[in-house]
Amino acid sequence: MQEIFNIFIKSIFIDNMVFAYFLGMCSYIAVSKTVNTSVGLGAAVIFVLGITVPVDYLMNEYLLKPGALVWLDEDFAEVDLSFLSFIMFIAVIASMVQLVEMVVEKFSPALYSSLGIFLPLIAVNCAILGGSLFMQEREYQSLGEATAFALGSGIGWFLAIVGIAAIREKIHYSNVPGPLKGIGITFIITGLMGIAFMSFLGIKL
Amino acid sequence: MSEQVQKESMFSTKNIKLLTDPIGKNNPITVQVLGICSALAVTAKLEPAIVMSISVMFVLGAGNVIISLLRNTIPQRIRIIVQLVIIAALVIIVDQILKAYAYQVSKQLSVFVGLIITNCIIMGRFEAFSMVNKPWPSFMDGIGNGLGYGMILVIVAFFRELFGSGTILGWEVFKTIGLYDIGYVNNGLMILPPMALIVVGVIIWVQRSKNPDLIKD
Numbered sequence: 001m002q003e004i005f006n007i008f009i010k011s012i013f014i015d016n017m018v019f020a021y022f023l024g025m026c027s028y029i030a031v032s033k034t035v036n037t038s039v040g041l042g043a044a045v046i047f048v049l050g051i052t053v054p055v056d057y058l059m060n061e062y063l064l065k066p067g068a069l070v071w072l073d074e075d076f077a078e079v080d081l082s083f084l085s086f087i088m089f090i091a092v093i094a095s096m097v098q099l100v101e102m103v104v105e106k107f108s109p110a111l112y113s114s115l116g117i118f119l120p121l122i123a124v125n126c127a128i129l130g131g132s133l134f135m136q137e138r139e140y141q142s143l144g145e146a147t148a149f150a151l152g153s154g155i156g157w158f159l160a161i162v163g164i165a166a167i168r169e170k171i172h173y174s175n176v177p178g179p180l181k182g183i184g185i186t187f188i189i190t191g192l193m194g195i196a197f198m199s200f201l202g203i204k205l
Numbered sequence: 206m207s208e209q210v211q212k213e214s215m216f217s218t219k220n221i222k223l224l225t226d227p228i229g230k231n232n233p234i235t236v237q238v239l240g241i242c243s244a245l246a247v248t249a250k251l252e253p254a255i256v257m258s259i260s261v262m263f264v265l266g267a268g269n270v271i272i273s274l275l276r277n278t279i280p281q282r283i284r285i286i287v288q289l290v291i292i293a294a295l296v297i298i299v300d301q302i303l304k305a306y307a308y309q310v311s312k313q314l315s316v317f318v319g320l321i322i323t324n325c326i327i328m329g330r331f332e333a334f335s336m337v338n339k340p341w342p343s344f345m346d347g348i349g350n351g352l353g354y355g356m357i358l359v360i361v362a363f364f365r366e367l368f369g370s371g372t373i374l375g376w377e378v379f380k381t382i383g384l385y386d387i388g389y390v391n392n393g394l395m396i397l398p399p400m401a402l403i404v405v406g407v408i409i410w411v412q413r414s415k416n417p418d419l420i421k422d
Contacts, residue, residue, distance in 0.1 A: 019398065019399065020398055021246055021398070022241065022242050022243075022244075022245040022246045022398065022401070022402075023242050023320070024242065025241040025242045025245070026238070026239060026240070026241060026242060026325040029238055029241065030238065083297060083300075083301060084297075085319075086293050086296055086297055086300070086319050086322055087290065087293040087294065087297065089319075090289050090290075090293050090322055090323075091286075091289075091290075094285070094286055094289055120285075123285070123289075124285075124289075124323050124325065124328050125323065126242040126243070126320050126323040126324070126325075128323075129319065129320060129322060129323045130242075130316060130320055130323075133316035133319045133320065134316055137315060137316055177410075178413075178417075179409075179410050179411075179412075179413035179414040179417075180406075180409075180410045180413070183238055183409060184406050184409040184410050184413065185406070186406075187402045187403070187405050187406030187409065188402065188403050188406035188407075190399075190402045191399040191400065191401075191402035191403035191406065192399070192403075193399075194398055194399030194402060195397075195399045198397065198399065
């Protein structure tokens, strides 16, 4: 239990998706103009990560890993399908996003109208695929750990995009040098936020 | 159709422009702001940055040609899935080649080879260019964008490696010219992730001061 909690906290603050690995930067820069839309996108990322990473974990565990097919037949102990993981993960993500979009549209029109427009965008967000690939690389031991990692990363991403959106709303009124306006200053502020987040590095979990 | 192809020479001004535009004025990273995710993470050292650029250039060039050849047969509604499958297949090829011939670098790049799949430059070029253009211009466009992407990666990696570890491609520059003897110390901050963002920010600043017409907002 403690291990799961540690992974959760670690993936929010120390291994933050944006500040430590630059994942999902494209939408992070493009959709962070106002706080409202960035809250919507952030929530959608938490949601989709929380679904796709556990599914990809099961996929990896029972299909792709070397020797994962043993549950089918003892003869498959030698089979290693891990070279297929990219294509499997992206297929799971694309179909999951489609599925989630349809379910949300059917059962919660209110949620759909606030999240809906972001869902197709998320299929090609590097943070989602990155989540699955990190899950595979770090070899989490149980479904619980993988889920904790997914939710933690999502929340970390949410914090980052809401933070930068709030700063960008304010910086609109500042006297930034012309050539640095827009994305230039956004990069530099993100760098500074990253340095601030590095203060969590000292925490031993 | 075939007459039209022959009328336009392979290296007409228009095609050359496709190749050179993304390197400067229409750079995928600094102007279109695409594909930043992988660009920043692999630039702590020069070697992985170069390998990454070549991989992206390969996927982009080959993918653009394949999509362009198939552009009339791909159904509009499922095109994203088709594109993702093509990219994923190409990335698997790159990944397997790297694992076989450059294992150390592929370990350093870790998940970022896989993340070429969701690199927005590739999807962006497929959607904007190769879905509506012939194979040869698409190839030029792909290579051009790959070069533009690679250029920024190499610039960022050059400064980060030089000031962060005092080396270029592992060759100890600062030690050779004797900077350490007069009390110079490597700037460890340059190797840490946040500095990549700041270096890119400065590159954008320099580029936009030189081309004022890029400034908007």
